[in-house]
Amino acid sequence: MNNLKVLFEDNHIIVxxxxxxxxxxxxxxxxxxxxxxxxxxxxxxxxxxxxVYLGLVHRLDRPTGGVMVFARTSKSASRLSExxxxxxxxxxxxxxxxxxxxxQTGSMRDFLLKNEKxxxxxxVKEGTKNAKEAVLDYEVVKYNDQINMSVVKVDLHTGRHHxxxxxFASRGHSLSGDQKYGTRGRGKQLAxxxxxxxxxxxxxxxxxxxxxxxxxxxxxKILEEG
Numbered sequence: 037m038n039n040l041k042v043l044f045e046d047n048h049i050i051v052x053x054x055x056x057x058x059x060x061x062x063x064x065x066x067x068x069x070x071x072x073x074x075x076x077x078x079x080x081x082x083x084x085x086x087x088v089y090l091g092l093v094h095r096l097d098r099p100t101g102g103v104m105v106f107a108r109t110s111k112s113a114s115r116l117s118e119x120x121x122x123x124x125x126x127x128x129x130x131x132x133x134x135x136x137x138x139x140q141t142g143s144m145r146d147f148l149l150k151n152e153k154x155x156x157x158x159x160v161k162e163g164t165k166n167a168k169e170a171v172l173d174y175e176v177v178k179y180n181d182q183i184n185m186s187v188v189k190v191d192l193h194t195g196r197h198h199x200x201x202x203x204f205a206s207r208g209h210s211l212s213g214d215q216k217y218g219t220r221g222r223g224k225q226l227a228x229x230x231x232x233x234x235x236x237x238x239x240x241x242x243x244x245x246x247x248x249x250x251x252x253x254x255x256x257k258i259l260e261e262g
Contacts, residue, residue, distance in 0.1 A: 040052060040073055040074065040077050041053040041248075042077075043103065043246050043248060044244075044246060045108075046108075047108060047109070048107070048108055048109055048111075048112045048237070048238055048239050049105055049106065049107055049108060049112055049116070049237070049238065050074060050078070050090075050105070050106050050108060051103065051104070051105045051106075051233070051246050052070070052074060052103075052104055052106070053101065053102065053103065053104075053248050054070055054096050054100075054101055054102060054103075054104045054230075055101050056099055056100065056101040056225060056226075057098060057099055057225075058070060058073075058098070059098050060092065060095040060096055060098075060104070061092050061095070063098075070104065070106075071090055071092055071106075074090055074106055075088040075090050078090070078108070089108065089109065089110065090106050090107070090108065091106060091107030091108075091109075091110065091112065091113025091116070091117075092106060093105065093106070093107055093113055093116040093117045093120060093125075094116075094120055094125065094127075094195075096230055097198070097228075099213075099225070099226040099228070100129075100226065100228045100229065100230060101229050101230070101250060102129070102229045102230025102231055102233075102248060102250075103127075103230050103231065103232065103233040103246050103247070103248050104230075104233070105233060105235065105246075107238070111238065111239075112238040112239065115238035115239075116235065116238055119235055119236060123193075123194075124235065124236060125233070125234070125235040126192075126232075126233070126234040126235070127192050127195070127230055127232065127233055127234075128189060128190065128191050128192065128230070128231060128232035128233075129189070129190040129192060129200060129228060129229060129230050129231065130177075130187065130188070130189055130190075130228075130229045130231045130249070130250070131187075131188050131190060131200060131204070131211050131212075131227055131228045131229070132185055132186070132187055132188070132211065132212040132227035132255050132256070132258060133185065133186050133188055133204050133209040133210065133211055133212065134184070134185060134208070134209050134210050134211075134212070134218070135184055135185070135186065135208060135209050136179050136181075136184065136186060137174070137176050137179075137186050137188065137209065139176075140175065140176045141173070141174065141175045141176070142173070142174055143171070143172065143173050143174075144170075144171070144172050144173075144174070144203045144204075144207070145169070145170070145171050146159045146169075146170050146202075146203055146206065147159065147160055147161065147162050147163075147164060147167040147168065147169055147170065148160070148167060148168055148170045148196050148197065148199065148202055148203075149164055149166060149167045149168075150166075150196075150197045156198070156216060156217075157196065157197045157198045157199075157202045158202065158206075159202060159203070159206045168194070168196055169194060170194050170196040170199045170202075170203060171193040171194050172190050172191060172192050172193055172194075172199065172200065172203060173190070173191040173193070174188050174189065174190050174191070175188065175189045175191075176188055177189055178258065178259070180258050180261060183258070185212060185258060186209070187258055187259060188204075189231075198216070198217070200228060201214055201216070201217045201218075201226075201228070202217060205217040205218055211226060211227055211228055212226075212227035212255045213225045213226045213227050213255060214226055225254055225255065227254075227255040227256065229249070229250045229256075231247055231248060231249050231250075232245065232246070232247045233245070233246050234246075
């Protein structure tokens, strides 16, 4: 993969679009990952000798595409990681879900429990051992009555494992193409995209927001339909 889409870069950070089905970092599959791709880009562009430093400060699941920021120095990595821990890095997502939402805007608050063996999370009662609170707000962008699907913007307040997928599926609105939590017959590609990322620049302290939208192909064609 040579066509890296760079949204912003300086000596401290680089903001890029992660394509769908590319891992954020290397995994057991051995498939090319974002860290490797960006390191190669920096090495070639700036003729860097030896190993290129690149810090991974947050992740997107493999089937999810969208905006990611990587640190180009260890100091930047430390400061961005601190923002993640302090919930000062903010992500917004676009997704396509089954059915018509009960209201145009709303909030979801649940407690999720992750099963490490099968890598699946589920909604459980508050107070369940090891369960973590999951909170999001949503806004319906569009509803297509011909295919009975909705395009929804999600403002994520907690970054739990598979949070958006689990919370919507638990309410009968599983994401299009979700092979784990949804209707297996409805497309093969998960319709979930991280379209907005906001954070404070680690050195200039400037508040930055980057937006990037998916190509209008596959499930996303619903965005341009009348």
